[in-house]
Amino acid sequence: MLHLKYLSYVILGTVTWGLSPIFYAMLSSVSSIEIVAHRSFWSAIFLLLYIYFFSGFGREMLRKGIRELWLLFLSGILIAVNWYGFIYAVNSGNALQASLGYYIFPLVAVFLGIVFNSEKFTYIQIFSISLVIISVILLVYMNGEVPSLALILAFSFGFYGLIKSNIKLDPISSVTYETILITPLAILMLFFLSEPIIKSDVLVSESTIILLVFSGLITAVPLVLFSTGTKVFSYATVGLIQYLNPTIQFLIAIFYFKEAFEVGHALAFSLIWVALFIYSFESILKEFNKTGRSVSTLSKKLK
Numbered sequence: 001m002l003h004l005k006y007l008s009y010v011i012l013g014t015v016t017w018g019l020s021p022i023f024y025a026m027l028s029s030v031s032s033i034e035i036v037a038h039r040s041f042w043s044a045i046f047l048l049l050y051i052y053f054f055s056g057f058g059r060e061m062l063r064k065g066i067r068e069l070w071l072l073f074l075s076g077i078l079i080a081v082n083w084y085g086f087i088y089a090v091n092s093g094n095a096l097q098a099s100l101g102y103y104i105f106p107l108v109a110v111f112l113g114i115v116f117n118s119e120k121f122t123y124i125q126i127f128s129i130s131l132v133i134i135s136v137i138l139l140v141y142m143n144g145e146v147p148s149l150a151l152i153l154a155f156s157f158g159f160y161g162l163i164k165s166n167i168k169l170d171p172i173s174s175v176t177y178e179t180i181l182i183t184p185l186a187i188l189m190l191f192f193l194s195e196p197i198i199k200s201d202v203l204v205s206e207s208t209i210i211l212l213v214f215s216g217l218i219t220a221v222p223l224v225l226f227s228t229g230t231k232v233f234s235y236a237t238v239g240l241i242q243y244l245n246p247t248i249q250f251l252i253a254i255f256y257f258k259e260a261f262e263v264g265h266a267l268a269f270s271l272i273w274v275a276l277f278i279y280s281f282e283s284i285l286k287e288f289n290k291t292g293r294s295v296s297t298l299s300k301k302l303k
Contacts, residue, residue: 003232003233006228006229006230006231006232006233007229007233008229009225009226009228009229010225010226010229010230010233010238010241011229011241011244012222012225013221013222013223013224013225013226013229014222014226014241014242014244014245015244015245015248016218016221016222016225017222017245018244018245018246018247018248018249018252019248019252020218021090021095021098021249021252021253021256021257022252022256023211023214023215023218024086024087024090024091024215025090025091025257026211027087027091027208027211027212027215028091029208030208030212032084032087032088032091033084033186033189033190034190034212035087035212035215036080036083036084036087036186037183037186037187037189037190038212038213038215038216039083039215039216039218039219040076040080040083040179040182040183040186041179041183041186041187041216042212042213042214042215042216042217042219043175043179043215043216043217043219043220044176044179044180044183044216045216046216046217046219046220046221047172047175047176047179047220047223047224048176048180050172050220050224051172051173051176068167069181071163071166071167072167072169072174072177072178072181073178073181073182074163075160075163075164075167075174075178076177076178076179076181076182077182077185078156078157078159078160078163079156079157079160079175079178080182080186081152081156082152082153082156082157082160085098085101085149085152085153085156086098086101086153088149089101089149089153093257093259094149094259095249095252095253095257095259096250096253096254096259096261096265097147097149097150097153098149098150098153098249098253099246099247099249099250099253100147100150100246100268100269100272101147101149101150101151101152101153101154101157101246102153102154102157102245102246102249103243103246103250103269103272103273103276104132104135104150104154104272105153105154105157105158106239106242106276106279107125107128107129107132107275107276107279108132108154108155108157108158109157109158109161109162110125110128110129110279111129111158112155112158112159112161112162113162116162117162117165122282124278124279124282125279125282127275127278128275128276128278128279129275131271131272131274131275131278132271132272132275134271135267135268135269135271135272135275136151136268138264138267138268138271139264139265139268141264142262142263142264142267143262143264143265170227171223171226171227172223172224172227175219175223237287239280239283240280240284243276243280250269
């Protein structure tokens with residue numbers, strides 16, 4: 001029953017992220033940069049409240065040095081870029097690219113780990129990454145478009161993960177301090193942007209203000225649910241569940257937003273799904289072998 005409870009947390013958090021394009025589409029009258037600023041500010045508020053009431057303020061954060069604070073600030077900038085790219089994609093009729101970006105992110109993360117952390121790679125990983133590259137080339141060749149938003153989302157989130165691997169903080173505390181550090185910058189950008197923030201001349205309605213505040217909850221609640229639930233599951237299991245996010249976004253883009261899905265898209269997504277299936281299968285196999293070795297070692301010790 002305990003595992004079922006935590007599984008429901010992970011799935012609910014992931015499904016909320018997957019459905020978020022519908023929420024941000026309701027804010028299409030507001031510029032993407034203002035939405036990101038509000039999202040940063042309100043998510044910091046809600047996460048601080050959560051930490052205060054449920055986790056304590058985390059005194060270890062107060063002892064962080066300049067290097068850690070710079071890393072948190074940099075990761076905050078990268079997640080803000082990712083948020084901006086996602087919201088811009090949704091509200092510019094490119095939700096399909098947002099889905100593509102989060103589909104290819106796991107393989108981009110593997111690629112960045114090989115390049116920057118000198119991580120060992122397998123032939124399966126290289127093959128999967130090659131399929132992703134081919135899928136992007138197919139999109140360029142057949143549809144005459146470079147999936148720039150998808151690549152921005154995948155690489156900004158990839159570099160974000162790379163930096164986060166060097167920060168010894170739990171996910172909730174980490175995102176809380178990231179949003180705190182970037183919120184002053186976001187507010188300054190609101191004041192000094194040369195173009196008007198609101199696209200129309202109509203004053204911001206009360207419902208829009210409520211939605212902007214709610215963007216903080218849309219960020220904070222899924223993160224808390226996901227981070228709480230993943231404590232009892234293996235990396236491979238969590239990785240598989242996370243594919244719900246881009247899959248829901250993919251379905252929303254096609255059936256709710258009615259975005260064009262041409263032959264080039266079909267071929268590219270098919271290649272990516274094959275790449276992810278192969279990559280996930282290898283991850284599950286590794287996890288299974290690792291568990292098998294642990295059980296074998298334990299049984300030998302008990303003899």
